[in-house]
Amino acid sequence: MKKTGKNIHSETICAVDYAFQRIGGKHKGRVIYHLRNGVRRYGELRRLLTGITAKMLTQVLRELEQDNLVTRHVYLEVPPRVEYQLTDTGRELLPFIILLSEWGRKQMGMETAVSC
Amino acid sequence: MKKTGKNIHSETICAVDYAFQRIGGKHKGRVIYHLRNGVRRYGELRRLLTGITAKMLTQVLRELEQDNLVTRHVYLEVPPRVEYQLTDTGRELLPFIILLSEWGRKQMGMETAVSC
DNA sequence: GAATGTAGATACCATTTGGATACTATTGCT
DNA sequence: AGCAATAGTATCCAAATGGTATCTACATTC
Numbered sequence: 102m103k104k105t106g107k108n109i110h111s112e113t114i115c116a117v118d119y120a121f122q123r124i125g126g127k128h129k130g131r132v133i134y135h136l137r138n139g140v141r142r143y144g145e146l147r148r149l150l151t152g153i154t155a156k157m158l159t160q161v162l163r164e165l166e167q168d169n170l171v172t173r174h175v176y177l178e179v180p181p182r183v184e185y186q187l188t189d190t191g192r193e194l195l196p197f198i199i200l201l202s203e204w205g206r207k208q209m210g211m212e213t214a215v216s217c
Numbered sequence: 218m219k220k221t222g223k224n225i226h227s228e229t230i231c232a233v234d235y236a237f238q239r240i241g242g243k244h245k246g247r248v249i250y251h252l253r254n255g256v257r258r259y260g261e262l263r264r265l266l267t268g269i270t271a272k273m274l275t276q277v278l279r280e281l282e283q284d285n286l287v288t289r290h291v292y293l294e295v296p297p298r299v300e301y302q303l304t305d306t307g308r309e310l311l312p313f314i315i316l317l318s319e320w321g322r323k324q325m326g327m328e329t330a331v332s333c
Numbered sequence: 334g335a336a337t338g339t340a341g342a343t344a345c346c347a348t349t350t351g352g353a354t355a356c357t358a359t360t361g362c363t
Numbered sequence: 364a365g366c367a368a369t370a371g372t373a374t375c376c377a378a379a380t381g382g383t384a385t386c387t388a389c390a391t392t393c
Contacts, residue, residue: 120321205236296339
C-alpha cells in the first residue's frame with residue numbers, strides 16, 4: 102500500500118507521458134518483451150530476466166496487472182503455479198517494444214547485441 | 218558530474234534495456250516528441266513541456282546530448298540563445314514515440330487526450 | 334541606476350525506486 | 364524426519380530521481 106495519492110497515472114494529460122508511465126521503469130519493457138510469445142510462469146520469467154530480484158519481478162508484474170497489460174492466472178497446486186500472459190492491450194505494445202529493441206540492437210553495435 | 222561509475226549505460230546486454238536507458242526517464246520521451254518538427258530553443262521547450270523545471274529540462278537535454286540524440290547549438294549572443302535539434306539517431310526514434318503517443322491517446326480515452 | 338530576459342548553475346531536500354537478505358506455506362520425495 | 368521446489372513476503376537499506384529556491388552574466392530597456 103503506497104501511502105495515498107498519485108499511484109495510478111494521476112492526472113496525466115500528455116499521451117507520451119501517459120504511455121511512459123505505463124511501460125517506463127527499469128524492467129517493464131523487458132518483462133513485456135519476454136511475454137511476447139505467450140504464457141510464462143513466474144519462475145521462467147525470473148530465469149529469463151537476469152539481474153532482476155524476486156521482489157522487483159513481483160512488483161513489476163503486479164503493476165502491469167493493475168494496468169491491464171498482463172493477466173495473472175493462479176493454479177491452486179502445490180508447489181504453486183502462476184502464469185502470466187499479455188492482455189490484448191499489452192499485446193498492442195509489442196510492435197513498439199520489438200522495434201525499440203531493434204533500434205537498441207542497432208545502436209549497440211552488433212557484437213555486443215543480445216536479444217535479451 | 219554524477220559521482221563516478223555507470224553513468225553511460227554501463228554494460229547492458231539487453232537491447233530492450235539499453236533502449237529504455239536511452240529514452241526512459243520521466244521526461245525524455247516528451248522532449249524528443251517536442252523536437253519532432255525541428256529546432257527548438259531552450260525557452261520554447263520549457264514553455265511546451267508544462268510541469269518541467271529548468272533543472273530537469275537542462276539535465277534531460279544534457280543526457281540526450283551525451284547520448285547523441287540531440288545537438289546543442291549555442292549562439293554567443295546576449296541574451297543567450299541555445300537551440301536544440303534531434304540528431305539522425307534521435308530522429309530514428311520518432312516513429313516509436315509517435316506510435317507510443319497514439320497508443321497512449323487511445324488508452325486514455327479520446328476525451329482527456331491531449332497531444333501534449 | 335535599476336529592472337528585464339535568457340539560459341543556465343548550484344546547493345539542499347524529499348520522494349521514489351531498486352536491491353540484499355531472510356522468511357513462509359505446502360506437498361512430495363527420500 | 365529432513366529437504367527440495369514454487370511463488371512469493373517482509374524488512375531494512377542504498378541509490379537514483381525529481382523538486383525548490385537562490386544565484387550568475389551581460390546587454391538592452393525604462
